[in-house]
Amino acid sequence: MKKKRFDKDVFRYIFIVIAIALFTGPILWILLSSFKSPNEILNSDPSFFPRNISFENYSALFEDHSFIRFFINSIIVTVISTFLGVLFGTLAAYSFARTNTTMSNLLFVTVMSFRMLPAIVLVIPLFLLMKNLGLLNTYLGLILAYTTFTLPFAIFLMTGFIQQIPRELEESALIDGCSRLQAILKVVFPLAAPGIATTTIFSFLVAWNDYLFAVTLTSTTKVRTLAVGIAGFNTARNVSIGPMFAALVLGVIPLLIVTLFAQKHLIKGLTLGALKG
Amino acid sequence: MLEKIKKSKMIYIIPAFLLLGLVLVFPIIYSINISFKNYVMTLPFREVVYVGLDNYIDVLTDPRFYNSLKVTLIITFGSLTLQLIFGLSLAIALNNKLMEENKLLKSQTIRGVLFIPSMLMGVIIGLMWQLGLNPTYGIFNEWLSYLFGTQSYFSSSTLAIPTIVFIEFWRGTPMVMLILAAGLKGIPMTPYEAADVDGATSWQKFVYITLPLLKPVLVITIILRTMDVLRIFDFIFITTSGGPGNLTEVLSIYAYNTSFVSMRISQGAAISWVITLIILIFSFIYFKYLYKRE
Numbered sequence: 001m002k003k004k005r006f007d008k009d010v011f012r013y014i015f016i017v018i019a020i021a022l023f024t025g026p027i028l029w030i031l032l033s034s035f036k037s038p039n040e041i042l043n044s045d046p047s048f049f050p051r052n053i054s055f056e057n058y059s060a061l062f063e064d065h066s067f068i069r070f071f072i073n074s075i076i077v078t079v080i081s082t083f084l085g086v087l088f089g090t091l092a093a094y095s096f097a098r099t100n101t102t103m104s105n106l107l108f109v110t111v112m113s114f115r116m117l118p119a120i121v122l123v124i125p126l127f128l129l130m131k132n133l134g135l136l137n138t139y140l141g142l143i144l145a146y147t148t149f150t151l152p153f154a155i156f157l158m159t160g161f162i163q164q165i166p167r168e169l170e171e172s173a174l175i176d177g178c179s180r181l182q183a184i185l186k187v188v189f190p191l192a193a194p195g196i197a198t199t200t201i202f203s204f205l206v207a208w209n210d211y212l213f214a215v216t217l218t219s220t221t222k223v224r225t226l227a228v229g230i231a232g233f234n235t236a237r238n239v240s241i242g243p244m245f246a247a248l249v250l251g252v253i254p255l256l257i258v259t260l261f262a263q264k265h266l267i268k269g270l271t272l273g274a275l276k277g
Numbered sequence: 278m279l280e281k282i283k284k285s286k287m288i289y290i291i292p293a294f295l296l297l298g299l300v301l302v303f304p305i306i307y308s309i310n311i312s313f314k315n316y317v318m319t320l321p322f323r324e325v326v327y328v329g330l331d332n333y334i335d336v337l338t339d340p341r342f343y344n345s346l347k348v349t350l351i352i353t354f355g356s357l358t359l360q361l362i363f364g365l366s367l368a369i370a371l372n373n374k375l376m377e378e379n380k381l382l383k384s385q386t387i388r389g390v391l392f393i394p395s396m397l398m399g400v401i402i403g404l405m406w407q408l409g410l411n412p413t414y415g416i417f418n419e420w421l422s423y424l425f426g427t428q429s430y431f432s433s434s435t436l437a438i439p440t441i442v443f444i445e446f447w448r449g450t451p452m453v454m455l456i457l458a459a460g461l462k463g464i465p466m467t468p469y470e471a472a473d474v475d476g477a478t479s480w481q482k483f484v485y486i487t488l489p490l491l492k493p494v495l496v497i498t499i500i501l502r503t504m505d506v507l508r509i510f511d512f513i514f515i516t517t518s519g520g521p522g523n524l525t526e527v528l529s530i531y532a533y534n535t536s537f538v539s540m541r542i543s544q545g546a547a548i549s550w551v552i553t554l555i556i557l558i559f560s561f562i563y564f565k566y567l568y569k570r571e
Binding site for chain 2: 012015016019020022023024026027029030033041042043044045046047048084087088089091092094095096098099103104107111114116117118119120121122123124125126127128129144145147148151152155180181184205208209211212216226227228230231233234241244245248251252255256258259260263266267
């Protein structure tokens, strides 16, 4: 009996190790290769580990300042659209969590149905509208486009979180003479902080990872985001392959940091988003 | 008085709804409207007129549409099957007392590490695999060459679709694993203990306890992942842009190419609404036949 148990666990561990190799191997190879020299990368007998450590790819990447520009653009657009989505979304979520009328339920279902729309449906009219309004190649255009998903998502997640906060707390604040908005800002928002953190991280990730909106609504280096910038390596003929590895690594690092430090929030956001949807 | 309070509670949706009206509702109406016109980006604006259902008829009689529908369905169900099998196995393998307490291989940590592919940008996933599978310097192509010989995985007419199914499997499995792991945690221990008393095998426990109790979560996972993969765009656009020919042209790329490459934006809008309709039909079927039967 004991022997059998042991066999089963060995099988389990082997399976898990294979899974780890499969799901992290490609990322590791890119990371290790980014420290190879540009010539070693192009070697037709590729190795997993670098034979010599070199930082040439990174220095070449930063010599061309557009990469830093892309990075900053991504941060500006993502942070503002996430902030707008979470702020407006949390306020709206308060209304939805605290009312139960036919009208409010209908509006909530409408917002949720927006989440089902594929991005391609929105990107076509947004392109035309922003072209007419002169918002192509602007931060504002991209920020507005990103709120099409950060806002419904925030309303959805935050409604669930605020419903769990007892009404009595804000009601006692109202009795103490707070206006409702004050009660929301001073009582509900702090109590909903873990939920706000989850929503923020999730919205940030989705906006950060977007490619379709960014590639359609921008065409100049000035406002292009990281996703479009990195994709540009694939088509730019004057860029060598080496710096592309470095660019991929720098594109992955923010996500790795988020996974490491906000893993609980991510898992919570994902499972809530999945299980309650 | 009560009405007044109720009203004052609803006013906080105003900023959100003003913004949604501007960025969502108005574009949706605009898009439906142009899908009934003959707008081509190169056409002078005064020649734009309503053409009724022409765009929709064009789409529904276009072999390219049916090709992209077929490709999308193959990728969706191919990768989804693999994701469910592998994701469920992983979730079960990690849902284990020994693993939860193991310091070196803690389940929580492993789940975090395994989750990384699901969080990456589609662009990065695409380029990563394109480099790794490059026929000259890609290490995975080199390793696979012992099995299949050196191949151009993205431009081969036989391998392009399996390659994309695999990448979608690679990207989606961690997410499936994570949702199912949360579902497994919700299953109580008592039925398993009772089954142990009766001398049930692991396989019997899996079939008669785990699967039925996990069914609601499995169904939601299937719905969620299907909706996601039906609108797949990023990494396929980066790696093959729908090629070779239009072999890997999924629905979203077909709509994108029609709107922004061929510039027939009205027709692109019509395609995008057909895609939405397909997604709606799928969610309807799922809810009717999977969700309600509990």
